[in-house]
Amino acid sequence: MSTIARTWALVVKDARSELRTRYAMNALVMFVITSVATILFAMREDQASPELLAGMYWVVVFFSSMSGLSRIFVSEEEKGTALALQLIASPTVVYVGKLLFNCGLTLLLTLAVTVLYLIVFPGFVVASLDIFAVTWLLGSLGLASAATIIAAIIARANTRGTLYPVLSFPVLIPLLMTVMRSTIRALAGEPFENALGEFQVLFSYLLVMTGGSYLLFEHVWKD
Amino acid sequence: MRIVKVLSIILITFVLIAGIAIPLSPAPQGLFEFPIIPGLEDKARNIFYHVPIAWTTVLAFLVSMWYGYRYLRTRSIDDDLKSVSSAGLGFMLCILATVTGSLWAKFNWGSFWNWDPRETSIFVLLLIYGAYFALRSALASDEARARLSAVYAIIAGLTVPFFIFVLPRMVAGLHPGAKGDVDGSGPVLEFKMAPNMRVVFFSSLIGFTLFYIWLLTLRIRAARLEHHVADQHS
Numbered sequence: 001m002s003t004i005a006r007t008w009a010l011v012v013k014d015a016r017s018e019l020r021t022r023y024a025m026n027a028l029v030m031f032v033i034t035s036v037a038t039i040l041f042a043m044r045e046d047q048a049s050p051e052l053l054a055g056m057y058w059v060v061v062f063f064s065s066m067s068g069l070s071r072i073f074v075s076e077e078e079k080g081t082a083l084a085l086q087l088i089a090s091p092t093v094v095y096v097g098k099l100l101f102n103c104g105l106t107l108l109l110t111l112a113v114t115v116l117y118l119i120v121f122p123g124f125v126v127a128s129l130d131i132f133a134v135t136w137l138l139g140s141l142g143l144a145s146a147a148t149i150i151a152a153i154i155a156r157a158n159t160r161g162t163l164y165p166v167l168s169f170p171v172l173i174p175l176l177m178t179v180m181r182s183t184i185r186a187l188a189g190e191p192f193e194n195a196l197g198e199f200q201v202l203f204s205y206l207l208v209m210t211g212g213s214y215l216l217f218e219h220v221w222k223d
Numbered sequence: 224m225r226i227v228k229v230l231s232i233i234l235i236t237f238v239l240i241a242g243i244a245i246p247l248s249p250a251p252q253g254l255f256e257f258p259i260i261p262g263l264e265d266k267a268r269n270i271f272y273h274v275p276i277a278w279t280t281v282l283a284f285l286v287s288m289w290y291g292y293r294y295l296r297t298r299s300i301d302d303d304l305k306s307v308s309s310a311g312l313g314f315m316l317c318i319l320a321t322v323t324g325s326l327w328a329k330f331n332w333g334s335f336w337n338w339d340p341r342e343t344s345i346f347v348l349l350l351i352y353g354a355y356f357a358l359r360s361a362l363a364s365d366e367a368r369a370r371l372s373a374v375y376a377i378i379a380g381l382t383v384p385f386f387i388f389v390l391p392r393m394v395a396g397l398h399p400g401a402k403g404d405v406d407g408s409g410p411v412l413e414f415k416m417a418p419n420m421r422v423v424f425f426s427s428l429i430g431f432t433l434f435y436i437w438l439l440t441l442r443i444r445a446a447r448l449e450h451h452v453a454d455q456h457s
Contacts, residue, residue, distance in 0.1 A: 146378075149374075149378055150375075153358070156362065156367055156371060158363065166353075169354075170347050170350040170382070171382055173343075173347050174389070174390065177343075201385070205385065209378075216377060219295050220370070
């Protein structure tokens with residue numbers, strides 16, 4: 001089997017196992033709904049400004065992803081299948097496979113949050129669709145990349161649930177600050193060129209995180 | 224090591240006395256008068272303490288990262304002891320840099336905290352140190368603790384260039400070196416300092432660096448002994 005075929009087999013295996021239990025998906029969807037509902041209760045009849053909504057959008061995305069993205073490695077530890085995976089696949093295959101799965105999950109998550117925001121917040125109107133689309137793509141991939149390596153680290157610790165957001169937050173701050181700025185631009189309807197600076201930061205963040213994780217993953221994965 | 228200890232004590236004592244005691248003067252004459260900087264006045268003295276401490280904080284983090292990387296290569300527990308000793312010192316220095324910076328901000332900018340890009344950076348560094356120690360306490364075996372915390376230190380270190388070079392350029396701030404600052408728009412500040420202030424400043428920089436090296440060697444020796452004792456009891 002070639003490396004690509006092995007990686008794909010791993011993604012399919014994770015997707016199948018996810019579709020059978022729907023553990024991560026249920027956690028993500030319920031987290032999104034409860035956090036958006038909490039924001040609605042807090043705001044009551046007030047109309048939030050687009051700046052505030054852009055910030056709140058990524059607050060919901062951050063905390064929701066912290067509830068589900070660690071599943072990919074934690075489930076291997078809990079089911080006791082990590083050792084078998086270490087034997088049959090190289091660290092690169094495991095890393096790329098898990099990263100691809102988390103990327104897909106994060107893209108779906110941010111899409112769901114976007115749809116929900118468009119429905120419940122009248123002030124959330126995407127005026128520059130191109131800026132929003134690129135922010136959505138680069139933001140989700142960068143988030144998934146950092147979340148995957150941190151998930152691999154905390155899968156070995158004994159207080160996983162609380163540790164995950166604590167470890168992820170400092171690493172994700174450059175990404176969160178940048179996506180919040182470019183989301184504000186998208187809601188304000190600015191031209192595409194204005195957001196190029198943010199996109200450069202997001203793209204370099206994605207490259208640095210993925211490259212660093214790729215080089216370090218072997219040390220996390222193998223005992 | 225004795226020379227490091229003695230030199231750091233002498234230099235820091237000199238900086239504490241000279242930095243506070245030398246009077247300000249509108250037309251400085253000779254070595255024993257500092258110029259008055261409009262808008263800063265006596266508050267300018269903070270640069271002798273805050274900047275060297277902040278520099279040592281970053282140095283401690285880089286040293287910790289470097290020994291974390293070394294640990295991954297050698298798998299010798301001694302490198303991990305060095306890494307965690309440096310991180311502990313860095314955490315303490317980071318708190319000192321935050322407090323000295325925040326006090327200065329209160330009297331110069333009007334509030335203790337206003338999310339200037341540099342304030343955000345030091346806040347993130349505090350969070351990274353906190354997360355690093357939280358991770359270490361959650362891992363049971365020595366080997367896993369050393370390995371995973373080294374990886375985390377490196378991953379967290381990858382975000383540091385964004386805080387030093389990228390975000391301060393994008394977000395307008397009050398700190399010297401921020402976007403819109405005519406005098407110091409580079410990552411390294413080109414401050415206009417009187418020659419005698421420069422002597423005190425660089426004495427402080429060297430003094431605090433030596434102080435850090437002295438404490439680091441002490442902590443590494445203590446960590447080795449602790450490790451040795453724990454080994455004998457298990």
